Amino acid sequence: AVVLGIESSCDETGVGLVRMGERDPATGQPRLELLGHQLASSSDQHARYGGVVPEIASRAHLEAMQPTMAAAFAKAGIDRDQVDAVAVTCGPGLAGALLVGVAAAKAYAAGWDLPLYGVNHLAGHIAADTLEHGPLPANTLALLVSGGHTQLLRAGDLGTNLEQLGSTVDDAAGEAYDKVARLLGLGYPGGPVIDQQAAAGDPAAIAFPRGLTGPRDNPYDFSFSGLKTAVARYVEGKRRAGEPVPVADVCASFQEAVADVLTAKTVRAARDIGADTVVIAGGVAANGRLRELAEIRCGDAGITLRVPRPGLCTDNGAMIAAIGALAIAAGAQPADPALTGNPGLPVATVHV
Ligand code: ATP
Ligand code: MG
Ligand code: FE
Numbered sequence: 001a002v003v004l005g006i007e008s009s010c011d012e013t014g015v016g017l018v019r020m021g022e023r024d025p026a027t028g029q030p031r032l033e034l035l036g037h038q039l040a041s042s043s044d045q046h047a048r049y050g051g052v053v054p055e056i057a058s059r060a061h062l063e064a065m066q067p068t069m070a071a072a073f074a075k076a077g078i079d080r081d082q083v084d085a086v087a088v089t090c091g092p093g094l095a096g097a098l099l100v101g102v103a104a105a106k107a108y109a110a111g112w113d114l115p116l117y118g119v120n121h122l123a124g125h126i127a128a129d130t131l132e133h134g135p136l137p138a139n140t141l142a143l144l145v146s147g148g149h150t151q152l153l154r155a156g157d158l159g160t161n162l163e164q165l166g167s168t169v170d171d172a173a174g175e176a177y178d179k180v181a182r183l184l185g186l187g188y189p190g191g192p193v194i195d196q197q198a199a200a201g202d203p204a205a206i207a208f209p210r211g212l213t214g215p216r217d218n219p220y221d222f223s224f225s226g227l228k229t230a231v232a233r234y235v236e237g238k239r240r241a242g243e244p245v246p247v248a249d250v251c252a253s254f255q256e257a258v259a260d261v262l263t264a265k266t267v268r269a270a271r272d273i274g275a276d277t278v279v280i281a282g283g284v285a286a287n288g289r290l291r292e293l294a295e296i297r298c299g300d301a302g303i304t305l306r307v308p309r310p311g312l313c314t315d316n317g318a319m320i321a322a323i324g325a326l327a328i329a330a331g332a333q334p335a336d337p338a339l340t341g342n343p344g345l346p347v348a349t350v351h352v
Contacts, residue, residue, distance in 0.1 A: 003085045
């Protein structure tokens with residue numbers, strides 16, 4: 001069976017085509033093959049505002065949907081009559097942006113007489129990994145780090161549900177990257193440019209705080225707003241003193257603080273719940289230092305680490321086709337015809 005995935009929750013219009021193969025005997029989950037996917041981004045149009053402007057994103061989705069669909073089919077080298085189901089992101093995300101994807105998915109499903117499934121964007125981020133590395137073992141801990149979320153989740157039953165162990169109490173990791181980039185005047189999105197700048201800096205140059213790492217703090221929760229404030233204070237101090245801001249050192253030290261906390265808490269949680277596999281997903285999983293430090297620390301702890309290739313970490317349509325396929329394989333029923341976008345869809349709701 002082939003599943004078509006449509007993503008439009010933020011500023012990326014994505015369409016992906018995934019083939020569901022044989023079930024893997026060890027996990028009972030189907031093997032997924034990415035046939036092809038296409039992406040259109042309105043990121044450039046938001047850059048001068050320092051963040052995503054919802055109205056601009058919605059209009060861009062509307063304009064990009066059909067050409068992106070056509071390009072995804074061309075890349076996959078298949079015809080629309082070879083598709084068996086449509087999956088669409090129905091939340092969480094921006095209300096207007098979700099609406100465009102859901103309306104398009106309904107139209108394609110109705111026009112092509114296919115069942116429609118509404119799926120969770122966050123579960124999709126995690127499912128992206130199964131396109132490259134196969135089904136996730138039952139004992140999997142997921143670290144989801146994206147523009148709007150930072151969570152530790154049990155992901156062994158991904159097609160059916162996700163169980164949250166902890167989350168950020170304030171900013172998401174990606175949000176911290178975007179805010180720090182903004183205060184350094186590096187533009188939007190902040191992650192890739194900070195990642196790049198950090199390569200030339202010293203991660204030990206400035207001692208930035210590690211949030212919620214005290215003995216009485218919840219070991220599975222995260223906090224990044226104090227870190228962001230510390231970076232802002234440091235930069236302001238330099239500017240007030242008329243001294244140059246050591247941008248590369250600030251980026252490297254900030255990035256080190258983020259990667260240190262994320263990996264330390266993930267390994268701790270994996271040990272506590274007896275997880276033998278850790279998967280890191282979401283846009284921030286593309287980060288070079290996070291991937292490197294996670295590799296080291298999971299290796300030391302005897303945990304198998306899985307991270308999608310960077311291009312599948314940020315939003316795309318392939319991940320939505322993937323979670324659609326996993327949900328269908330787990331017995332999901334098609335969505336109600338009244339399916340609509342839900343900006344606040346809870347992470348535990350893998351499909352509606
Ligand atoms: P959510 O998935 O929570 O709804 P989103 O879809 O907007 O939010 P993603 O597309 O998953 O978020 O990720 C975008 C975020 O990832 C942005 O905050 C961006 O700065 C960050 N990011 C992208 N690449 C990198 C990188 N190399 N290093 C660090 N952060 C990165
Ligand atoms: Mg984006
Ligand atoms: Fe996302």
